[in-house]
Amino acid sequence: MWNTICLSVVGLVVIWISNWIRRWRNPKCNGVLPPGSMGFPLIGETLPLIIPTYSLDLHPFIKNRLQRYGSIFRTSIVGRPVVISADPEFNNFLFQQEGSLVELYYLDTFSKIFVHEGVSRTNEFGVVHKYIRSIFLNHFGAERLKEKLLPEIEQMVNKTLSAWSTQASVEVKHAASVLVLDFSAKQIISYDAKKSSESLSETYTRIIQGFMSFPLNIPGTAYNQCVKDQKKIIAMLRDMLKERRASPETNRGDFLDQISKDMDKEKFLSEDFVVQLIFGGLFATFESVSAVLALGFMLLSEHPSVLEEMIAEHETILKNREHPNSLLAWGEYKSMTFTLQVINETLRLGNVAPGLLRKALKDIRVKGFTIPKGWAIMMVTSALQLSPSTFKNPLEFNPWRWKDLDSLVISKNFMPFGRGMRQCAGAEYSRAFMATFFHVLLTKYRWTTIKVGNVSRNPILRFGNGIHIKFSKKN
Structure with missing residues (x-):
């Protein structure tokens, strides 16, 4: 009997973990998410992002995904869902929507170092x-x-x-x-x-x-x-x-x-x-x-x-x-x-700064995709500044x-x-x-x-x- 109970508990845990991983990889969205991967649970794709690369070129984490998915893709960094954009028109649009569609945002490492005891009024517009x-x-x-x-x-x-x-x-x-x-x-x-x-x-x-x-x-x-x-x-x-x-x-x-x-x-x-x-x-x-x-x-x-x-x-x-x-x-x-x-x-x-971070205050529609409310958006200025279509x-x-x-x-x-x-x-x-x-x-x-x-x-x-x-x- 005890073997049956243990096997049942293990089975339930496996099912719960499998469902959790499935939900992690397929976040809820009132539309179609941008292409990409959420990486591993909790850590997301943080590790490949912080691996050093010895070049002035774009970091391979960003460059490879731009080539694979296009100018807008999704990922997860330190457990936070992020949409990364190297699209100049969309980025320019977001700059004009400060305080209405988006607000300033920091990832965990930055916010815990630069925001003391929950103080974050630098977000306020x-x-x-x-x-x-x-x-x-x-x-x-x-x-x-x-x-x-x-x-x-x-x-x-x-x-x-x-x-x-x-x-x-x-x-x-x-x-x-x-x-x-x-x-x-x-x-x-x-x-x-x-x-x-x-x-x-x-x-x-x-x-x-x-x-x-x-x-x-x-x-x-x-x-x-x-x-x-x-x-x-x-x-x-x-x-x-x-x-x-x-x-x-x-x-x-x-x-x-x-x-x-x-x-x-x-x-x-x-x-x-x-x-x-x-x-x-x-x-x-x-x-x-x-x-x-x-x-x-x-x-x-x-x-x-x-x-x-x-x-x-x-x-x-x-x-x-x-x-x-x-x-x-x-x-x-x-x-x-x-x-x-x-x-x-x-x-x-x-x-010096790889990109500028904002947080979506509402669902944002862009090029047939939806960026869910609460997600971070990284505008990758480095990709624009190294684009061969602009800078020969x-x-x-x-x-x-x-x-x-x-x-x-x-x-x-x-x-x-x-x-x-x-x-x-x-x-x-x-x-x-x-x-x-x-x-x-x-x-x-x-x-x-x-x-x-x-x-x-x-x-x-x-x-x-x-x-x-x-x-x-x-x-």
Whole structure:
């Protein structure tokens, strides 16, 4: 009898598991789902997505599925159903539907690191989003760059390159991360790396290392270390905010000053929300710029003709100055036509962020398929930026291509800083920082590549073993 009972229980368990797997592989939908596979239960197709690939081309996970299923397909990442789109028309449509058909969305690893205790008001559209964009533009937008930041960036770059020139070699990805984060943190929280007991650049670097890992929070995992570092920075920022709130007469003129004062006027600015916003703002300002600068060194080393034209452009700027030793002016920055083309081309190839995530607020019909309400949608901007139909020989580093590209084509197929209402408020700041860095580098220094490691994606751009450069001052 006991054997019969055991066999019956085992049979019921097998039937239940089989039905569960069938439902997993065939999700409910009020229509026809896009083609694709949901992968294994719970983990979905996460593992093939995070396997490194050593190329600037699209990650094979995305490229192979686009070739097999077309420009829109379904999958599952860390147990969440996701529709991936490389269709420029559909993506452009979604950018226009922010707040009605879709909202901002994060996968588990990102949301658990960047959203504290359930705070997720960065999703909200309207007043909150308008405020967030406005305050970041106040401190990093074009007007702030013109009035204050551009000369300060140049002075910081001068000081940094002078220090780098005294070293046998510099690993530029890490060193650039320190440079950018220290400068941005000074504007946001008046951070002084020399006086601080906490190295923000080191901590954020560890967070990046665990960022694309599977969200398994057990000791010894990259994600566990990521969570610990996030809590450490959150605690530091919370203490700083409380200190500013307790001493409102202190005026440092930074981002933290403004937002702490605004907390008395805006009800949505809770302590948790402000701390989380600053944490995310610091992250956003440092990773993409440092990655593009590092990739720029690698590409310029391989393309001397590009480097020669850049040097000529910056030497012309010096020749046209009334006072040769004056700091970089806004008009000079905007005149760097070729340098900005080089930056665009590096951003296009770098694809630091593999895609932009949204969540469907309603069932969405597209090309005969239905994306169910609640599903995530990843708009794969990297696929658009490497499309041979838009960019001839897309894996070729060719800054001159930007002279002939139509502005409408660019707007629909090149979006390294996002698009629509969610476009990064720091886009101009990032470009100005990189252009200023190259201006100081090319007019005052020589550099030699000592060692280049491997560039990989998982799918975020990584620099294995780094890019090591020797700097020296020009005579």
